[in-house]
Amino acid sequence: MTVDPAVGPTEWGESVGVGPWTGPWPDDPRYDPELLAGGDRRNVVDRYRYWTLEAIVADLDARRHPFHVAIENFGHDLNIGTVVRTANAFLAAEVHVVGRRRWNRRGAMVTDRYQHLRHHADVDGLLAFAAERELAVVAVDNGPGAVPIETARLPERCVLLFGQEGPGLTDEARTGATTTVSIAQFGSTRSINAGVAAGIAMHSWVRQHAAIS
Template sequence: MPEDAGPGPTEWTRPDEVGVGPWQGEWPDDDRYDPELLAHGDRRNVVDPYRYWRREAIVSDVDRRRHPFHVAIENFQHDHNIGTVVRTANAFAAAAVHIVGRRRWNRRGAMVTDRYQHLHHHPDVDGLAAFAREHELTVVAVDNTHGAERIETARLPRRCVLLFGQEGPGLSAAAREIAELSVAIAQFGSTRSINAGVAAGIVMHTWVSQHADLGRAW
């Protein structure tokens, strides 16, 4: 990599060009690097420290940085927010994302980040509940229902599953039943609910604010 392109959080090293071109100079003697990317450049949506790395090497390195929270979202109506949730979970290094309901989902919003994120599928809420019990994870329901604690003042468990419902109907009754804690995002306008993808980002960032080592952030 050129000397003036030091590691950073951005996707690009030039404002007019996404990614980086072919490697300049002698190639690194490191199995993490992909010869194709070294030869032709790397235009992927990855942070600069992972430029030219193989996908498997990136996943392995992110695995060392992952946090002990999981994200789950119900998918009984092909919710288009799932891609956004996956992309945000990747940005915050969630342990995994769980799709509950239909297996197929719209990956466009994920912007290819699903290739670097562990994904699990559960045909129903009972499957998610079993996973949570097996891995000693507290299920936290996120929905603006009566009795939910304010996310702004609640203390989220360190090891947990943040469970989100679909756009419109919110969490199913079955999902609310398996939750040990319910939280809601404070709202002040006329709308009844926040977009599911936006809500997921707010709650994940709340977990990061409470538990993450910010010194390890890019």
């Protein structure tokens, strides 16, 4: 593993992360010799400083939450990177990209290295995955018949499904969902950004099911 080259000074001119390890090196296979020698400038929490990528992913895998996140990508949606980054922050089991396989990873800020990703060519593929693993599919959409997410009880094992920016969810996604929830809005706009909606929905799941410590 190598040090991330994409991380540099912050807007305040300070370096991100920590410098080379001082003192005797830890006798622990989770630590990366290159990072110990050169410093760890990655955007990771302190407990993972100097750890290898593989060790971090293994530790995350032992604690992942049982909710998944899916976003349709039939129009090359630019919000997917943000969704991946937020899913990593809330420790989602997987992020599913439905439609086009390619997506702009810039918004993920390298978190796609730590987050499991899965591609489905179409909605039917996602629904089959959910059915096989007994995951409820919760569509997030402000259409008719949606239940307010603020009052809804989200299933613990579920897929939170989002449409692409602009057209929203496809008819296939709405029809195949177990339930549909909406996010309360109070202004003039008809919809909110898909990346923002994903963050709100994931945090709603966390508030209901995650062990906060």
